[in-house]
Amino acid sequence: MYVILLGPPGAGKGTQAANISKTFALAHVASGELFREAMSSGSELGLQAKSFVDRGELVPDELTIKLVMSRLEKPDCEFGCLLDGFPRTTGQAEALDSGFAAENKKVDKVLFIKVSDEELLRRLSGRWICKSCQTPYHMVSSPPKEAGRCDKCGGELYQRSDDTPETARNRLGVYFRETAPLISYYHNQGKLVELNGDKSIDEVGVDLIGALR
Ligand code: AMP
Numbered sequence: 001m002y003v004i005l006l007g008p009p010g011a012g013k014g015t016q017a018a019n020i021s022k023t024f025a026l027a028h029v030a031s032g033e034l035f036r037e038a039m040s041s042g043s044e045l046g047l048q049a050k051s052f053v054d055r056g057e058l059v060p061d062e063l064t065i066k067l068v069m070s071r072l073e074k075p076d077c078e079f080g081c082l083l084d085g086f087p088r089t090t091g092q093a094e095a096l097d098s099g100f101a102a103e104n105k106k107v108d109k110v111l112f113i114k115v116s117d118e119e120l121l122r123r124l125s126g127r128w129i130c131k132s133c134q135t136p137y138h139m140v141s142s143p144p145k146e147a148g149r150c151d152k153c154g155g156e157l158y159q160r161s162d163d164t165p166e167t168a169r170n171r172l173g174v175y176f177r178e179t180a181p182l183i184s185y186y187h188n189q190g191k192l193v194e195l196n197g198d199k200s201i202d203e204v205g206v207d208l209i210g211a212l213r
Contacts (some may be wrong), residue, residue, distance in 0.1 A: 007113035
């Protein structure tokens with residue numbers, strides 16, 4: 001089963017994807033995570049991607065498609081995976097469709113988490129993440145007990161360089177311009193399931209799992 005998790009930055013895709021991939025034993029392929037790994041390893045691709053990621057812009061399709069398609073060739077994706085953050089442009093969606101078609105595979109379902117604009121901006125610009133265990137916090141809606149420290153493991157909290165208010169606004173603009181057209185792309189293929197992402201994380205999680213069962 002090949003599933004795409006679609007939604008704006010801040011919709012909770014990362015958290016939900018971790019839960020879905022555990023429940024259904026699906027490999028979790030997160031393009032943003034692949035870029036962050038490439039950047040911290042100092043690879044050529046990471047260096048090329050860095051300036052785009054830091055500005056909250058999309059990395060050009062050519063680089064992104066190369067990175068994700070080579071991840072999809074790994075054995076853990078042979079029978080399925082959960083795509084989180086990819087595709088984000090019509091070009092990427094078409095490349096995925098044709099790459100899959102060449103191997104007699106297809107996208108089975110696209111889960112679209114819909115969240116209101118105000119809610120997104122609020123969520124994105126206050127987000128902090130634990131360096132050790134990746135638990136997300138929000139300075140307004142779910143602050144840690146001790147400032148700068150993870151409740152779960154005591155790790156140091158950091159703010160992603162693309163989570164400042166200005167970059168967050170930029171990332172939302174990019175989403176509406178480049179990624180939102182994928183909603184009708186997959187709707188027209190009869191694969192889109194829309195979920196209300198203004199609900200709590202747990203409620204959205206239950207809806208997502210129900211949509212896949
Ligand atoms: P994310 O963790 O999914 O929010 O991604 C972080 C950043 O990585 C994005 O703001 C982009 O700069 C880059 N990125 C991740 N996925 C893609 C994609 N599918 N296409 C282009 N750029 C991407």
